[in-house]
Amino acid sequence: GRRVIARLAKNADVVLQNFRPGVVERMGIGYEALKQANHDLIYVNLSGFGRTGPMAGSRVYDPIIQASSGFCEHNADEEGSRLASQFIMDKIASITVAQTILAALVAKSRGAGGQEVNMTMLDAGINFIWPEVFSEQTWAVPVVPVGPQSHSFYRMWNTIDAVGALALSLSTDQDWQNFASAFGKPELASDPRFSDGQKREANVEAWTMEVQEILNDIPLEEALERATDAGVPATRARTEAEVVHDPQLQANGTFQAGKHLLFGAYRVPKFPGAFSSTPLAPVATAPFVGEQTMKILAEAGYSTQEAFKMINEGVATSTSSLLIKKEGSKSKKAKVFNILDKLQAAGAPDLWGAESPQERSQLGSGDAGAEALKTGGPLVGIQVLEFSRGGISAAFAGAILSDMGADVTKVEFAGESCMVREGGPAPAEGMSAMHMCVNRN
Numbered sequence: 001g002r003r004v005i006a007r008l009a010k011n012a013d014v015v016l017q018n019f020r021p022g023v024v025e026r027m028g029i030g031y032e033a034l035k036q037a038n039h040d041l042i043y044v045n046l047s048g049f050g051r052t053g054p055m056a057g058s059r060v061y062d063p064i065i066q067a068s069s070g071f072c073e074h075n076a077d078e079e080g081s082r083l084a085s086q087f088i089m090d091k092i093a094s095i096t097v098a099q100t101i102l103a104a105l106v107a108k109s110r111g112a113g114g115q116e117v118n119m120t121m122l123d124a125g126i127n128f129i130w131p132e133v134f135s136e137q138t139w140a141v142p143v144v145p146v147g148p149q150s151h152s153f154y155r156m157w158n159t160i161d162a163v164g165a166l167a168l169s170l171s172t173d174q175d176w177q178n179f180a181s182a183f184g185k186p187e188l189a190s191d192p193r194f195s196d197g198q199k200r201e202a203n204v205e206a207w208t209m210e211v212q213e214i215l216n217d218i219p220l221e222e223a224l225e226r227a228t229d230a231g232v233p234a235t236r237a238r239t240e241a242e243v244v245h246d247p248q249l250q251a252n253g254t255f256q257a258g259k260h261l262l263f264g265a266y267r268v269p270k271f272p273g274a275f276s277s278t279p280l281a282p283v284a285t286a287p288f289v290g291e292q293t294m295k296i297l298a299e300a301g302y303s304t305q306e307a308f309k310m311i312n313e314g315v316a317t318s319t320s321s322l323l324i325k326k327e328g329s330k331s332k333k334a335k336v337f338n339i340l341d342k343l344q345a346a347g348a349p350d351l352w353g354a355e356s357p358q359e360r361s362q363l364g365s366g367d368a369g370a371e372a373l374k375t376g377g378p379l380v381g382i383q384v385l386e387f388s389r390g391g392i393s394a395a396f397a398g399a400i401l402s403d404m405g406a407d408v409t410k411v412e413f414a415g416e417s418c419m420v421r422e423g424g425p426a427p428a429e430g431m432s433a434m435h436m437c438v439n440r441n
Helices: 001-010 023-029 062-068 086-113 123-133 175-180 197-202 204-215 218-227 240-245 247-252 294-297 304-311 317-326 332-345 366-376 393-403 433-436
Strands: 014-015 042-047 115-120 154-159 163-169 235-237 256-262 264-269 383-387 407-411
Touching: 001 014, 001 383, 001 407, 014 086, 014 393, 042 393, 062 123, 086 115, 086 123, 115 123, 154 218, 163 218, 175 197, 175 218, 197 204, 197 407, 204 366, 218 235, 235 256, 294 304, 317 407, 383 393, 393 407, 393 433
Parallel strands: 014 042, 014 383, 042 115, 383 407
Antiparallel strands: 154 163, 163 235, 256 264
């Protein structure tokens, strides 16, 4: 297994891993080992707390970083500190590490060569939330407060027919004055307690009571209409089902609809950046465990016989071999994937709908590379090797790079459960909604 990873890394531009500090070194696939065959390799270690320090070896998941970063305490209410009900710190780390990789690639293109990059989820989280959450910790000398903290006014409002469904932005003096006038309470705008943002923040409890009292007797749709007509930013909380059919998102082309050969229709969000000169290819379809093993081993230079030998010996895994063990050789799905293995060994293209970034890899520069950029995205030709365990931070970073055209090869470790593959509803084992959204190839 180490030899396979070393061979894959030989042609990689980037290796991304999120094991606990010291694990990849013990496995013989750390930076010092892999750079022997590829001195230009960018090797990124993404850990929870860091490679040194009292918490370096601790197991980490998103809630631990939310609490450790001060995020939960900042969002405390009358019931105490609050966790965000999503993998927010995982995804912050993903976005930050993707930016870090792009910066290292730019530096490499300017002559810096390969390098090892270390990043932690905790550092990424604190960096992200610092401007508003830690505003009182920035200066180490006495300071005079200037203006309101806009997040002091962050809350959802009740109406006569809906609880916590109305969002209003009332942090600026102009928006506050417009709101007060539109809702028949112009005197509130000149009330000495609320006449400017700093005073509203100082009297935020009384201000909140006044606004809520106004809204208590008004239906949600009427409140939205009044606020919108007055130029006050307003909307209502949407359900997930409403979001995916939202006319604005349809106009933006936010989602990509696909059809999996075995399981039917699905949708995933596209990368949010739109490039005029290097437009993005369709989002690649997330694979089964071992679905692309034959293809990846062939790209690494292994013969069909060598690849099947590794699968038979348990060094590598293919979907067909897993299904045969579980369902028997007569299983329809096992037969389908057995055919796929043979087609991949023969160099056949991806069969599952969206074009695979692997078909666009190793394009180099010059006219051919420039032409490929026009159809595959700005990272066409960039090779990324990802091996990770646990949360979604590394997987989502790989998806971001893949969506911009990079060829991301994900190494999964046989016999280990994968939170990403098991996260959310699924038409079959290992094909969860989360997997479809954060894994590519």
